[in-house]
Amino acid sequence: MDRPRGFAFYGLAGIFCLYVLFLYGPTLTILALSFQGPSGGLTFPMNGVSTHWFAKLWEGVGVVDIWAALRRSLMLGLVVMILTVALAFYAGLAFRKGFWGAGLVFALAVSSLIVPSIVVSLGIGLEFRLLDDAVKALADATGWGLLQDHGTFMGLYSSALGAHLTWTLPFGLLIMFAVFNRFSPAYEEAARDLGATGAQTLRHVVVPILAPALVGVALFGFTLSFDELARTSQAIGGRNTLPLELQGLTTTVTTPEIYALGTTTTAFSALVIGTALGLTVWLQKRRARRALAGLRP
Amino acid sequence: MNVELIGLTKRYGTAIAVDAIDLKVPSGAYCCLLGPSGCGKTTTLRMIGGHERASAGDVVIGPKAVGDATPAERGTAMMFQSYALFPHLDARDNVAFSLRMRGVGKAERRAKAMAMLDLVQMGHLAGRLPAQLSGGQQQRVALARALVTGPKVLLLDEPLSALDPFLRVRMRVELKRIQTELGLTFIHVTHSQEEAMALSDLVVVMNAGRIEQAADPRTVFERPATAFVARFIGGHNVIRLPDGMIAVRADRMRLGDEAGPGALAARVVAVEYQGTSVHVGLDADGLERPPEALAESSPAALTAVLSDSAFAARPLRPGDTIPVGWDAAAAHRLDA
Numbered sequence: 013m014d015r016p017r018g019f020a021f022y023g024l025a026g027i028f029c030l031y032v033l034f035l036y037g038p039t040l041t042i043l044a045l046s047f048q049g050p051s052g053g054l055t056f057p058m059n060g061v062s063t064h065w066f067a068k069l070w071e072g073v074g075v076v077d078i079w080a081a082l083r084r085s086l087m088l089g090l091v092v093m094i095l096t097v098a099l100a101f102y103a104g105l106a107f108r109k110g111f112w113g114a115g116l117v118f119a120l121a122v123s124s125l126i127v128p129s130i131v132v133s134l135g136i137g138l139e140f141r142l143l144d145d146a147v148k149a150l151a152d153a154t155g156w157g158l159l160q161d162h163g164t165f166m167g168l169y170s171s172a173l174g175a176h177l178t179w180t181l182p183f184g185l186l187i188m189f190a191v192f193n194r195f196s197p198a199y200e201e202a203a204r205d206l207g208a209t210g211a212q213t214l215r216h217v218v219v220p221i222l223a224p225a226l227v228g229v230a231l232f233g234f235t236l237s238f239d240e241l242a243r244t245s246q247a248i249g250g251r252n253t254l255p256l257e258l259q260g261l262t263t264t265v266t267t268p269e270i271y272a273l274g275t276t277t278t279a280f281s282a283l284v285i286g287t288a289l290g291l292t293v294w295l296q297k298r299r300a301r302r303a304l305a306g307l308r309p
Numbered sequence: 310m311n312v313e314l315i316g317l318t319k320r321y322g323t324a325i326a327v328d329a330i331d332l333k334v335p336s337g338a339y340c341c342l343l344g345p346s347g348c349g350k351t352t353t354l355r356m357i358g359g360h361e362r363a364s365a366g367d368v369v370i371g372p373k374a375v376g377d378a379t380p381a382e383r384g385t386a387m388m389f390q391s392y393a394l395f396p397h398l399d400a401r402d403n404v405a406f407s408l409r410m411r412g413v414g415k416a417e418r419r420a421k422a423m424a425m426l427d428l429v430q431m432g433h434l435a436g437r438l439p440a441q442l443s444g445g446q447q448q449r450v451a452l453a454r455a456l457v458t459g460p461k462v463l464l465l466d467e468p469l470s471a472l473d474p475f476l477r478v479r480m481r482v483e484l485k486r487i488q489t490e491l492g493l494t495f496i497h498v499t500h501s502q503e504e505a506m507a508l509s510d511l512v513v514v515m516n517a518g519r520i521e522q523a524a525d526p527r528t529v530f531e532r533p534a535t536a537f538v539a540r541f542i543g544g545h546n547v548i549r550l551p552d553g554m555i556a557v558r559a560d561r562m563r564l565g566d567e568a569g570p571g572a573l574a575a576r577v578v579a580v581e582y583q584g585t586s587v588h589v590g591l592d593a594d595g596l597e598r599p600p601e602a603l604a605e606s607s608p609a610a611l612t613a614v615l616s617d618s619a620f621a622a623r624p625l626r627p628g629d630t631i632p633v634g635w636d637a638a639a640a641h642r643l644d645a
Contacts (some may be wrong), residue, residue, distance in 0.1 A: 198393035201360055206407035207381035207458065216406070220397045299397070300436070 039278060046271035052108030054268060056142060065272040078257060078273065082280075085254035088168055088176065089237040094286075096180040096233030097226055099239035103181075105218075108181055124178045128244035136175050140166045166249035175247040176240055180233040189233065191225040224292055230286050310384065310461040310494055311336040312357060316366035319352050321517075328518035329366060334496060334511060339488050341505035342498045344515035345541070350498045353515070357496060358387045358464045370462060375403055381407075386460035390467045391394045393453040394439040397598070400426060400450045401435040407458045425453040428487070429545035445476045452487065463488075465497040469504060481507055502542050506530070514538045536643050546611045547643070548596070554643040562613035565623060568634035575633040577625045578609045587620040589613045591633055 045052075051062025069078070103121075105116055124132065144164045151159035165171070199221060203213040219226070241255045248256060254277060261270055319327040320398040327349040334340045342350040359380040367374045375383045394403050402409075402420045408418035424433045429449040439447055448468060455463060468484070469477045485508055487494045499505055505512050506526045511524040514537070522534040533539035536547045539556035546557050563569060577628035579590030590609030592623050611633065625631065 023352065095574070168584070196391070198389050198391055199395060202387075202389055202393035203406070203410075205360070205380040205387045206410060206454070207379075208406075208410045212410050216410070217395055221395070223397075 042271050044272045046275040065268045068095040069268050069272045081254045081257040089234045091232040091238035092176045093230050096184045097230045100184030100188045104192050108192045122182050125182045133243045133246040140171050171247040175243040176237045180236045184229045187229050310371035313369040318365040320364040330520050337492050338497045338510045339509040341509040342513050343505040343639050348515040350515050350519040354498045356463050358385050384461040386455040388455045389449050392447050400438050425457045429453045444472050448518045462494045495610040555640040557635045557639050559612045560614040569630040572632035572634035577629045587615050
């Protein structure tokens with residue numbers, strides 16, 4: 013192990029550095045430019061350093077209500093997160109137990125990742141338009157009052173939610189597969205042997221042991237949803253999510269305000285993930301502390 | 310409580326793991342299911358405990374056939390091979406788990422769990438998580454957890470296999486002490502004949518899904534029923550004679566002048582010094598070697614165990630030729 017490092021080491025280290033630069037370079041560039049001076053432009057060089065563009069952002073970006081879009085993205089992300097964790101967990105349990113047609117169901121679920129996002133989105137949009145047309149036809153044919161005002165079924169918690177779930181659920185399921193692969197069935201057998209019912213086993217044994225993995229699935233679900241663009245684009249209905257608003261702004265806003273917005277949303281994502289990780293670490297530390305306290309009864 | 314197996318069978322597709330076995334384990338007995346891996350001993354244990362559904366036959370515990378009853382309804386408790394202690398609960402909460410599932414109040418279940426941990430001398434580590442305990446300590450906690458509900462039959466799946474040799478012997482003594490103290494029926498699966506001999510009142514030697522012999526350890530050693538039992542239990546030479554198979558204990562082999570009239574000329578192929586005794590591996594034309602999987606230590610056709618003083622009086626070296634025989638009285642006839 014004491015041999016001097018050879019060419020391969022430095023070569024690979026160089027490639028890795030390039031990779032890291034490529035990964036974080038864009039974010040750092042945006043971060044730097046968002047602190048552009050008041051008279052600065054969209055590109056380097058920096059013309060002084062200020063928080064001018066954050067202040068402008070706080071006042072609002074033209075006609076677009078960026079904070080409402082952020083709220084919508086947040087709420088949608090939370091709903092997607094909860095549904096992803098719950099569905100992926102139970103689906104993981106079902107696949108582990110095995111059922112007739114498991115292979116086919118798995119292929120169908122995962123194929124949603126292979127179909128281009130924009131196609132999925134277009135399909136969802138068309139589907140909802142068909143539904144709306146059917147309702148309108150029914151309204152015209154029957155004259156029923158309660159159908160007359162029908163606009164569209166498309167919306168944040170219908171078509172957009174569905175579009176996001178086509179993206180997050182397959183990933184959640186794949187993670188749960190990996191998690192259950194390493195989860196010994198002996199724990200469940202032991203619980204059963206000790207008189208626990210199926211529901212008690214889930215609540216007192218399986219979920220607590222898998223809690224860190226479930227937090228991981230939750231974070232994954234949230235972040236996938238929070239910055240989703242392509243799948244949402246044709247399936248969003250009237251009110252846009254934050255990424256859609258951002259995309260719109262890149263064509264209309266020509267000041268570093270857009271960078272300030274980018275920095276703010278990145279900081280927000282980092283805050284969510286940081287809080288979740290911090291919570292996990294804190295729970296583990298507390299558990300260990302309690303156990304150590306138990307050493308001195 | 311006594312446990313009875315009647316025509317108990319387990320099939321996986323066309324493969325038969327346990328082949329219609331019958332067995333009676335008296336109440337309060339320490340019974341070991343002994344056999345090589347894949348002989349059906351663990352499957353049998355899991356069927357007794359209600360963790361595996363029998364394909365045919367039944368398990369009777371105490372007065373009634375248990376059929377498809379859950380483990381809790383059977384009055385059995387199982388100690389798993391890997392212990393399966395819940396990693397998120399400390400030792401006390403692991404032991405109290407079954408009481409919690411039954412809705413026993415916090416104070417009461419903790420008191421009971423502590424009493425049980427004291428029985429296995431783990432009271433002082435009640436607050437530790439399984440990851441903070443050694444293998445032997447984890448095993449004690451697993452034992453307390455299995456015993457806390459007051460089972461009538463304790464099922465142990467290779468409980469000592471994960472421990473190092475010194476600890477294994479200590480825990481063996483501990484298991485026997487607790488079994489005697491509580492007067493429970495223990496059914497213990499092992500592939501170690503030494504463990505089975507040391508612990509059991511009843512040794513059940515299994516092979517290929519069937520019971521080869523079920524008897525007390527002394528009977529199994531003195532009068533092995535089959536060639537398989539004689540080889541698996543160790544300390545025996547299985548010799549094919551024109552009129553059938555016999556087993557001769559390795560320490561009853563006679564070498565040199567004592568070999569008697571029917572002696573064979575054998576080559577010494579191995580000499581192993583063991584302290585109080587010396588194991589001499591011998592080969593002779595016309596003798597078959599034991600099957601690979603069952604060969605104990607040396608691949609020799611015969612093994613003679615000599616006391617260290619007898620060996621010192623007449624040392625042997627690999628390559629020596631010496632007559633080998635046995636007392637007619639020491640030859641035990643085998644069924645197959």
